[in-house]
Amino acid sequence: MLRSSEKFAVIFFLAGSLLVMASFMGIETSTYLMNLIGQIAAFSLLALSLDLIWGFCGILSLGHGLYFAIGGYLVAMHLVKVAFEKTGTPPDFMLFMGWEELPAYYFGIESFAYLLFIVFVVTLSVSLIFGYFSFRSRVTGVYFAIITQALVYMAMLFMFRNDTGFGGNNGMTGFSEIFGLNFRENKTATVLCGISLAVLGLSLLGCKKLVDAPLGRFMRAVKEDESRLRFLGFDTVYVKLTAWCISAILAAIAGLLYVPQVGIINPRVLSPELSIEIAVWVAIGGRGSLIGAIFGAVVVSGLKFILTGLVPELWPFILAILVVGIVIYLPNGFSDGVKVFSSNARSLVSAPHRKLQS
Amino acid sequence: MTKIILGIFWLTFAATGVAASDHSQKMSWIEFKNHFITEICSSKPKRMKAVLQELGSFTVANQDSKIIKKRTQWATDLISGIQTKNFRCSKGGKTYLKRGDKFLNPALMVEIKLGDEKYKAPFLHLPVRPTLETILATSKLINSFEGPGSLDLDQLALLEKKPDFINTDQMAYLLTSQLSDSSRERLVFVRAFKMLKSENVDEVSEALRNLSNIPSRKTLTAIVKVRKNIDPVKNPELMKIADDAIAEINLSIQIGKAMSIVYSGLSYSSILFLASIGLAIVFGLMGVINLAQGELIMIGAYVTFVIQECLAAIFPSMLPLYLLISIPFVFLVTGGMGALIEYSVIRHLYTRPLMTLLATWGVSIFLINMIRVSFGTQNLEFYVPDYLVGGLSVFGDFLITWNRLATIIFAIVILIFTLLLVKKTRFGMNVRAVTENRAMAGAIGVNTRKVDLLSFAVGSGLAGLAGLALSTIYNVNPTMGTNFIVDAFMVVVLGGVGSIWGTVFAALLVGMINVAVEPLYGAVAAKVLVMVLIIAVIQVRPEGIFTMKVRK
Structure with missing residues (x-):
């Protein structure tokens, strides 16, 4: 399984690059399809980021939507400012609040390089502060999960306010162009999709290298038995903190890729439900397997795209049954499912009763 | 109080002295009566x-009460005669008052x-009527008064509606x-x-002093x-009064406001306590957090609704x-549902507490959508019984509303019930034993499976009761549970694992912070404050403020 990650990484990267090249050669593609693939690629990256800490370090975050939203909101700020400067029409929230100009913290964000820098800085500082205080006091497991959920809920309440300059309830939309490409053009969707796939491929490769590196071994050791590691004289706080910050930055990049493709961001990306859904993707795909997390994100969000169109009433029930069923009967998600078809079927029967670290 | 008494002395003086200077006072009673009748007959x-x-x-300008x-x-x-048109005048100045079938002078x-x-x-013009009514009401008050407690409250209420038309002497x-x-x-007011x-000027300053004892928004305006209208140059003293x-009324209103914040904080804390006590016990026992707890609250409210219908x-x-x-119905239904969740889902996941989070989340979206499909998404309308409507005005604008009081009392009763259950019964002893050391308790013959199942059921039943308690106060709809679940988490994390008193304390703290900070700085600030508090607390006490001493 692990070795195939590299293969997939290369495939994603090549597919992405091909798409970008194709679009510059003037080949028309279906905008809808490109958007769909691009969004799923962003979700996959998000799942990958959670898998890195949950699957390899044993830390479950039910609030990873927070970092996703940091990336998303910052890129939305960039796009809003660009649109405002190019077209002269102020964004809705400025009209609503009766503001003449954008708030001071929009300074410089029209530059894409500065945007990347600020995404990095904000994500890193939030994850560092929260991670340091939590890991230092040895908050783990269920405790940590529900604290992260409270944090993302809090952020949602904050973003629902209309006076923050982030669009409040309605969010931010009305983007006109991204690095010179107009959103109305067919090319833009293809380029964004290509970039998302390429970034996903690169991140997958990077994560693979990371988990195979000494740090990755440390992370797995933390997951298996943290207190023994501590007893042996290793400082687990910094291992966890590093993994946590890398994961947060990957999630922020996912948000950065996602928002230009859907063309809107609102506080609902911060709802606890979305954050739990990320964990569900990972759980369904298989924790501890990088490609499994991507697989889970693709399957569940793909199913969601299809089924919410066909049977919107039934989708929540299907999701609920899927989650409960897989969590109980396939402790390692579809990675176990694969085993069903292999000769190892016997080991699965006893799986739910085996002592497993989660 | 002393101000009122002083006022009364002054009033007695006014009744005899000031009123005596009135020109009508020079007439005798009989002369005045004739004068009164002529004036009324004028219809002006x-x-x-x-x-x-x-x-x-x-009427009151005499020493003799008889x-x-x-x-x-x-x-x-x-005056009653004038109102009922039994008093009539002729053009020639003759009058009569009809009583029964007799005509009287x-x-x-x-x-x-x-x-x-x-x-x-005589024609009663619209501007005359309030005066007529208030003089009549006051006369009736004086006439029917026979000692403390005999005051005719209906007449008094009539006066309160039209204070501008009363007669100060009366x-x-x-x-x-x-x-x-x-x-x-009420009379002073x-x-x-x-x-x-x-x-x-004296009367105004007197009135101001009296009114400052009765703080309310009405007096303030x-x-x-x-x-x-006070001229600061002519009447600097009055201005100061x-x-x-x-200032005094403002202060009292502020105090009243603070009291009502504490009061609604208490009622919110009560609901939080009910919502999180089950979570805390189960977390202490099995290390499992039930993300469907909010939905059990919601189901509790819906069962209440069904019973009402x-x-x-x-x-x-x-x-x-x-x-x-x-x-009992709510407790049984939600408790049974909890038992079902424990039996079908959580039982399989003891060794994987993080997976329980996901599985119970699955259960929660299942329940939300089940209710959404069968009841719709709109808010339910609950019948509010008479005994829960209104409240008791205590101080300033502070009102003890019956529905919130009922919630607080209900939470206290449940607290006592839970304490008795955990501290005094065999089941409670088993719960405590398993919480402290599961393997050891199992080894000496406690059926840990049964303890788990029962305590999960009890915890769920208590969550259902929270739903019942909040049904007449908060909105009830399929997604209401999510509003409470995060606060309930914070209570559990802050209060400590499996500690009842910790849960009480944390529920009070979180509830008070929410209610006190929210109107001033918004819901976010309240949550941020609680969050900062939690992070600060877990730096010192990673397992909450109150933790059971457990050997691990």
């Missing part, structure tokens, strides 16, 4: 109003024979009698309202209005008691 609104006020003052009673009796009879109240003149009832007389504290306060508008009164259809007479009747 201004003259009628004036003479009605004179009548009010005249005479006063006689005079107010006459005033009551005559209105001044002397003796029977007379009528001539063939045409009699007409009020002053009433205040000299022995009244209960509450009715005295009514009188002060009238005196505020007086031309006499009245005083602020009066203050605008007005400012003092405003059933009662309305089958036994409408029992409807007001539906909240009490629902208690």
Whole structure:
């Protein structure tokens, strides 16, 4: 399984690059399809980021939507400012609040390089502060999960306010162009999709290298038995903190890729439900397997795209049954499912009763 | 209080001294009665109003209470006669008052024979009516008064509606009698309202002093209005009194506001306690957090609704008691549901607590959508029984509302019930044993599986009761659970694992912070404060403020 990650990484990267090249050669593609693939690629990256800490370090975050939203909101700020400067029409929230100009913290964000820098800085500082205080006091497991959920809920309440300059309830939309490409053009969707796939491929490769590196071994050791590691004289706080910050930055990049493709961001990306859904993707795909997390994100969000169109009433029930069923009967998600078809079927029967670290 | 007493001394003086200077006072009672009748017969609104006020003052302008009673009796009879059109005048100045089928001379109240003149009832213009009504009401009050507690509260309420038209002399007389504290306060209030508008500086300052003892928004607006008309150069002292009164009332209103924040904080804390006690016990016992706890609260509220609808259809007479009747049903349904969740899902996941989070989340979206499909997404309408409507006004604008009081009492009862269950019963002993050391408890014969199942069921049942308790206060809809679940988490994390008193303390803390900070800085600030508090607490005590001493 692990070795195939590299293969997939290369495939994603090549597919992405091909798409970008194709679009510059003037080949028309279906905008809808490109958007769909691009969004799923962003979700996959998000799942990958959670898998890195949950699957390899044993830390479950039910609030990873927070970092996703940091990336998303910052890129939305960039796009809003660009649109405002190019077209002269102020964004809705400025009209609503009766503001003449954008708030001071929009300074410089029209530059894409500065945007990347600020995404990095904000994500890193939030994850560092929260991670340091939590890991230092040895908050783990269920405790940590529900604290992260409270944090993302809090952020949602904050973003629902209309006076923050982030669009409040309605969010931010009305983007006109991204690095010179107009959103109305067919090319833009293809380029964004290509970039998302390429970034996903690169991140997958990077994560693979990371988990195979000494740090990755440390992370797995933390997951298996943290207190023994501590007893042996290793400082687990910094291992966890590093993994946590890398994961947060990957999630922020996912948000950065996602928002230009859907063309809107609102506080609902911060709802606890979305954050739990990320964990569900990972759980369904298989924790501890990088490609499994991507697989889970693709399957569940793909199913969601299809089924919410066909049977919107039934989708929540299907999701609920899927989650409960897989969590109980396939402790390692579809990675176990694969085993069903292999000769190892016997080991699965006893799986739910085996002592497993989660 | 002393101010009121001083005021009364001043009033007695006013009743005898100030009123005596009135020109009508020079007349004798019989002369005045004739004067009054002529003025009323004139049908001129201004003259009628004036003479009605004179009548009010005249009735009480005597030392002898017997005479006063006689005079107010006459005033009551005559004014009622005017109102019912039993009092009529002729053009030639003759009058009668019809009582039964007898015609009386209105001044002397003796029977007379009528001539063939045409009699007409004096026309009551609209501006005259309030004066007429208030003088009548006050006369009736004086007339029917026989000692403390005998005050006619209906008449008093009538006066409170129209304080501008009362007669200050009559009020002053009433205040000299022995009244209960509450009715005295109401009378002083009514009188002060009238005196505020007086031309006499002493009366205004007196009124201001009295009003400052009765803090409410109504008095504040009245005083602020009066203050605008005070000339600061001519009446610096009055200005100062007005400012003092405003300051005093403002302070009282602030205190009242603070008290009502504490009160609604208490009621929110009660619901939080009910919502999180089950979580805390189960977390202590199994290390498992039930993300469907919020939905169990929601189900509790929906069961209450179903019971209400059933009662309305089958036994409408029992409807007001539906909240009490629902208690066992809600507990059994949500408890049973909890047992089902434990048996079908959580049982399989003991060794994987993080997976329980996901599985119970799955359960929660299942429940939300089940309710959404069968009941719809709109807010439910609950019947609020009479005994939960309204409240008791305590201080300033602070009102003890019955529905919130019921919630607080209910939470206390549940707290006692839970304490007894955990500390005094065999089941509770087993729960504590398993919480402390599962393997050891199992080894000495505690059926840990059964303990898990039962305590999960009890915890779920308590969550359902939280839903019942909040059904008449908060909105009930399929997604209501999510609003409570995050606060409930914070309570569990802050209070400590499996500690009942920790949960009580943390629920109070989180509830109070939420209610106190929210109106000032918004919901976010309240949550941020709680979050910062949690992170600070877990730096020092990673397992919450109150933790059971457990050997690991």
